[in-house]
Amino acid sequence: MDFIDYYKILELDKNASESDIKKAYRKLARKYHPDLNPKDETAKKKFQQINEANEVLSDPEKRKKYDKFGKDWKHADEMGQQPQQQYSRNTNSGGDFGSYSEHDFSDFFESMFSGGTGGRRGSQVKYRGQDLNATLNIDLKDVYHSQKQTLTINGKNIRLTIPAGVENGQTIKIAGHGGEGMNNGPKGDLYISFSITNNSKFKRDGSSLYSEADMDLYTA
Template sequence: MDYKDYYKILEVDKKASKAEIKKQYKKLARKYHPDVNPGNKEAEEKFKAINEAHEVLSDDTKRQKYNTLGADWQRYQQTGGGTGSFDWGQYAQSGNAGGGRYTYQTNDESSDFSDFFSSIFGDMGRSSRRSSVRSKGQDFSAELTVFLEEAFHGVKKTFTLNDKNLRINIKPGVEDGQKIRLKGNGGPGRNGSEPGDLIITLRVPPDPRFTRQGNDLYVEAQVPVYRAALGGDFYVDTLDGQLKLKIKPETKNGTLLRLKGKGFPVYNQPGPSGDLYVKVVLQLPEALTNKEKELFQQLAQLRNDK
């Protein structure tokens, strides 16, 4: 087992103050943090060593104990590094009042620390670590249903989480699967650290009237066959209510009419909107009267004469 020079790891002088140690620790932790160095095993090990060094040097009791051990480490090495010929009783602790030899365990929270650390501080190191390490609380996840019309206009939703009423303001233009983060509404932080967040996944189910593609909307409009033939006005449903449209004479079945800016609003942008596409579906008359049948027969004859 090799001796660890915590002062060298933190790049501070042995007489460094607690403030200097804290400042240097923050600097190195930012540099070697796993989030900054993804997949870099060397940086990960360096980060662990920095945390271990800070755990010892930032605690007056552990630092004093470590400094005392440092003076005896050469004698320990001279014994061949064997605990049988070196009295660890003055250093190692098992968590009992009487002290004793510490057996290193790898199945608890101390496994991120080295054998060297555990041999010196034992359970004292583990309990201190649990009590001193700050970490952000766990993020919670939830799903929330928002209907298409609500997503179009925006809506305020109230729901209960862990006996706490939460109110969320959903802006116009949200999409199915979009996530909204409510900061501070997750699990509690550790040792005074910030709580986690609540991440809400919005679910916008299909609408029976409208089809959404991005920020464009598609809707079908039933138009009487005679109006499509002669041209004229008809009404179409939109998410803002009915809209009056005019079609040209001899409009064919399946014709797509584009209404610019009448589609879905763009999320978090108050100005632009998508387009509304209206598909003309010709509506044939039903339950014809004798007079209507006669007129259709006359029309058929006229068309055949041409």
């Protein structure tokens, strides 16, 4: 059986902290979650591997065994007694050097490839929806009065109040109007940036407008 590097699956090094493991798992589980990758068998397999890796590395005792015994970590207790058992078998029968049958590893394969306990646990994690970003173009002449506009984001109409004096490039957040969460997770937020166009003769400086006009000396 090929060795499966759990640290590599979670994109971590062996000195990763518990916090690092938790963050990496959440990031990758969300990226490869079957609900976000329907009909993608590669993503499904990756998601199962991520859950398997997290189940082992997030448990201090399992991680300790994995670091010491690698792919055979589930049989760490047996391997710790193997020299004594092998000696006993050799003196009694002269053969059967303590080999293991195939069914000893069946739980490992089942957990890895058939969506076992780790997969079910991962599917219950609540994921917050993605934040969305949008840009709203408004004219300079409309900036100096509060106004309401209706935006359509992902097929939903959102009634927005634009405050007077909004700045070019300013961004406001509308909580709970982003992408849908998964497994009853909260929605993301919507961020709207303002792009102000100036088609007038005025120049803006903060909250003031300036305009240049040519006039003769006597009029001035």
